Amino acid sequence: MDCKHVQALLPVYLDGGLSSPATIRAVKQHLETCADCRAERDADAAMLARAARTIATAGERISVPDAQWGDGVMAQRVTVTARPAIVTRQPNHNHNRGQTQTMNTMTEQPRAARRMSAWAGAASFAVVLVMLAALALAMSGLGKVNTASAPMAAGGTETVTPSANPSQTPTTAPTASQTPTATPDLASGPGGFVENVVDVAELPEYVIPLNGGGGGGGGGGCPEVPATQTVSQYGPGTGDGLTLCLYDIPSMDGGQKLTVTLTSPSGKRFSEQYTIELEQEGPPLVKPVDAGRNDGFIESEIGRRPVELPVRFYAAQEYGDWRVEAVMADGKTFASGTISVVVHDPIYSVSNVDNPLDPFVTSLEIAFQAGDRVLLAGRGMQEAGASKILALYASDPAQATQTTWTMVAYYATRLTIADDGTFRSVFVVGAQTPQYPYQAVFDPKRGPFEPAPFGIWVAPPQ
């Protein structure tokens, strides 16, 4: 280990942040024999102590505004009730309008005014938090939109109530007769599916115990492949998230650039440019030049140094053989080949209709706002030609208790599984669409609540 390397490690070494015993030992040994590095160590140690003391003290000395929940700087007192009355289902979703307007104004007001309404919004938001308890359900679907299993399905359904009791469940979500079919009307009104609307009053409700759920998965790594092969992939095998493996990168020098291009079976091309960034510990990172997208990395400790890049193939994207090519900045191609993008079990995705579904954009769209046209898509469905109801369920806060919530159908459509096992359905978020997390359910029937692992979260404008 040379002086440059040791001196770069010293701050972390002094701060107790090195995790590798071998590295710690190497730094110690070097310091024993190098006066320059010992001087550097002493200066770094002094700075470390000074910085820690200064920043900690500065933080503690910052006086926090005397803001109180529901008043304080916002000057508006907002009474929060434990059982809000605003969250019953009512025709045309008028109950939600007030809240929507509050949120909308936040982005349009001057800063001071915005602060007031933000606080009011925060406090009033608490009254509908109970609705969002259901987001745990939706998130487990949205976050793992590509997983085959439905985590919530195992969450334990307690009871199935009789469908649509008129006395307690006014028909609120648009029915076949109520829902406008023209998209502009949907966007300015309650929103809904564009085609084949189904009357939700006929669909059952579900009472569900309030408890946690969720799960995880993943794992793997770039496989060993023949020397002639420079491209491969790994992933859960059931989803649309994959890791692309590009072997034999010729250089891992920091600052080097490389471009990866994916070409779909029909010829659509997506490219991403990356820069190699060296870190002190851990593998070199492969960072997209377009910041904000996911990093990849180079697994330098194993043979053939594969570059591992996360990619995502939405259910609505083309599947089949995709061409892959990775080129260094000097124009030299170091990896090229084909990956088979296939689906073994059903996967689902939710995206804006106009989303180009760039495989390099791996983050999922989660929240949608009024005016959004949401494409719900599936792939790998077994029953080609089958007709299914796809319903969007949300928790009805008016029926929630301390220990249960009730999932109620708000929107539904009838769709047909295509011969290739796919489906597509477009949902328009309206100005009056209740801002809930919605959980998708296929063919709702009495019995356990068995949601599909995806949904839509309709959120206030950001």
Next chain:
Amino acid sequence: MATDPVDLITACINGDSAACAALFERYKGLIYRTAYLIGGNAQDAEDALQEVFLRALRSLHTYSPERGAFTTWLYRITVNYCLGQRRSARRQTMLPLDGEAADPDGDPSAISSLTDEAALLLDALSDEQRVVAVLRFYGNLSYREIADILGVELGTVQSRLSRALKKMRAVADVAQEVG
């Protein structure tokens, strides 16, 4: 009234306004001070306190104690918000790119009201380095916790802290020579 954070969170999710208020009271200092140290001024910190708490409320039900401390979760929301604000402020003022030190003359969000020495040290850092320094020295978080909050590799945290300390040393040395 429950005092355990998990109990308070559960109660707040269930619509107990007193529990929401207790959560706010308990964590407003953490959010505000962290935002202040990252943003460098009271105005942005006040905005951050409101926005972060609003975001936290929105997604409170997604917090899972098994995945880490509630404070870690709050730090994550706070840092994401503050970094987003600083980036958009920079875009609006066409000021330095990531990785370069903030320019207090040009970037309104970088105008500091911190103590002179804290401002001197923190203003020398890039946003990413500054966040790591704040979480480490003010939040007293481990490198692993910081990596989890930022969603980066452990080595990235180590290198950011290392570079931050060297930068702070350099600016402190210059200040000493000048003054």
